[in-house]
Each structure stands twice: as C-alpha cells, then as structure tokens.
Amino acid sequence: MTRTTLLPLLLPCAALLAACASSPAPHGQVKGAEASSREMGQSDSNRVATLAMRANLNSLYLLMSKLYRRNPAEWKKTATTREEAEKKVRDAIEQRQPWPELQGKRDIVAMTLALAPDFKGDRVAAFIDATADMIIVAHGNKIEFFLVDGLDAQHLYNAARNVEIAAWVLASRRNAAGAPLLLSDEMGGDVRNLSFEREFGKIVGRLDLMAEFSTERYRRAGISYVQNLLGGSFLQFLPVR
Numbered sequence: 647m648t649r650t651t652l653l654p655l656l657l658p659c660a661a662l663l664a665a666c667a668s669s670p671a672p673h674g675q676v677k678g679a680e681a682s683s684r685e686m687g688q689s690d691s692n693r694v695a696t697l698a699m700r701a702n703l704n705s706l707y708l709l710m711s712k713l714y715r716r717n718p719a720e721w722k723k724t725a726t727t728r729e730e731a732e733k734k735v736r737d738a739i740e741q742r743q744p745w746p747e748l749q750g751k752r753d754i755v756a757m758t759l760a761l762a763p764d765f766k767g768d769r770v771a772a773f774i775d776a777t778a779d780m781i782i783v784a785h786g787n788k789i790e791f792f793l794v795d796g797l798d799a800q801h802l803y804n805a806a807r808n809v810e811i812a813a814w815v816l817a818s819r820r821n822a823a824g825a826p827l828l829l830s831d832e833m834g835g836d837v838r839n840l841s842f843e844r845e846f847g848k849i850v851g852r853l854d855l856m857a858e859f860s861t862e863r864y865r866r867a868g869i870s871y872v873q874n875l876l877g878g879s880f881l882q883f884l885p886v887r
Contacts, residue, residue: 684790692791694859698852699789702781703739705849710735710774712842716829720770735771740789742782745775752776753783757812763821769828777812781805781853799860806853813846 688696714721714728721731724747738745747767748756756776760769782788784805788795819827830842 684792687792689793691859692793692795695785695791695795695797695856696789698856699781699785699791702849702852703778703789705845706739706774706778706781707732707736709842709845710770712845713770713774713828713830717770720768720828723768724771731768731771735774738775739778739782742787745772747772748776753780754808756780757808761812761815761819761827763819763827773812773816773828777809780808781849784853797856797860799857802853802857802860806850806857809846809850809853813843817843 710732711728714731718728721728725731725734735745737743744750744752745756748759751759753776757773757780759765760772760776765772784801785791785797786795786801791797816828816830817826821827
C-alpha cells in the first residue's frame with residue numbers, strides 16, 4: 647500500500663487512541679448511603695463513627711472470604727459451602743451472637759483462643775468473629791451510634807494495636823506441624839500477594855483516625871466554647887448609622 651491509501655485507515659485509529667488517552671480509566675466513585683430516618687438521631691460524629699464501623703466490618707468480611715479461599719479446609723469444618731460458612735459468621739457478628747467454638751469467650755480472650763496453635767475448630771470463623779467482637783467492644787458494644795453515645799479514644803487506640811498484633815501473629819505463628827496457622831500473604835519467587843496486610847492496615851488506620859477524632863472532638867468543644875464567649879463580647883459588629 648502507498649502512503650495515500652494508508653492515510654484514510656490510520657486516521658480513525660489515531661482518533662480512537664487520542665480519545666482513549668484523554669479519557670481516564672474508570673476507578674470507581676464515592677457513593678453516599680441512602681438517607682434514613684435513623685440519621686435524625688445522629689450527629690456528624692455519630693455518622694462518621696457508624697460509617698467507620700461498617701467499613702471495618704466489611705474489611706473483616708473481605709478478609710474472611712480471602713482466608714477461606716486460601717484455607718478451604720477451615721470452612722468445611724462448619725458448613726457445606728464457603729458461602730454458607732461466611733453467612734454464618736456474618737450473621738453471628740451482626741446479631742451479636744456468640745460463636746460456639748469460642749466457648750463463650752469474647753474480646754481479646756477469644757482472639758487468643760482463635761490464634762492458639764492447638765485450636766481445632768474453624769480458625770477463620772473464630773478469628774474473624776473474635777476480632778469483630780473486640781472492635782465492637784472497643785466502641786462500647788455498639789455498631790451504630792446516636793446522640794446519646796460516646797467513644798473512648800484509648801479503647802479505640804488499643805483496638806488498633808490489637809489488630810496489628812493479630813495480623814503479626816497470623817503471619818508468623820506456626821502450629822505443631824510447623825505450618826502457618828492460616829495461609830494469608832505470600833511472598834516468594836514471582837509471587838507477591840500482600841492484600842491481607844493492606845486490608846488489616848485499613849482497619850488499623852480507621853481505628854487510629856477515630857481515636858484521634860474522638861480526642862480532638864472534646865478538645866475542639868472546649869475551644870469553641872471559649873470562642874463563643876469571646877465572640878459574644880468582642881467580635882460583634884458595631885452600628886454605623
């Protein structure tokens with residue numbers, strides 16, 4: 647083909663490439679929740695705490711699904727399918743029902759049991775349930791927050807450290823046979839999967855931010871009170887006519 651015959655064929659291709667280059671690839675977007683009557687009983691800080699809690703629980707559910715995929719022998723201990731096992735754990739967390747294999751233990755005691763080398767039950771379910779319970783306990787045993795609720799910044803900070811410790815134990819502790827308690831992140835050869843660590847990091851980051859936000863909230867309340875007092879005396883406009 648000559649240059650003259652090729653030109654009509656190349657021009658549409660060039661235009662298509664230019665359009666692709668100028669249009670960024672879609673990466674999702676932020677979507678707000680539907681408004682509900684329950685929000686009438688929530689302050690801005692209540693709403694932030696509720697959203698952070700929901701995000702942390704969703705992160706735990708994602709970790710549960712990923713752990714089950716890498717450790718299918720675990721869900722087979724309590725269910726006939728992976729989806730059924732995940733639903734059982736989610737229902738137990740959302741309804742605040744004790745997980746039977748944790749023997750009535752809760753909070754950090756339940757986390758310790760779930761990460762014990764000799765634990766024989768569904769370790770994924772026990773670990774996710776215990777970690778969720780610890781986070782909920784740190785939030786005053788609540789998943790949703792309203793005007794009458796308050797948060798203890800130190801408890802939230804401690805919860806963040808507990809998640810860090812749990813992630814480290816999960817990655818480093820071995821059972822009696824010398825195998826990892828659960829297969830999670832993988833690094834070796836051409837394989838590099840750190841998705842578990844990143845999801846744990848998101849939970850830690852949210853908890854630390856909520857701890858700082860809770861402390862800042864009360865500090866700013868005192869400053870706002872003083873500003874209002876000063877404003878009432880010294881920051882009023884003066885009449886000009």
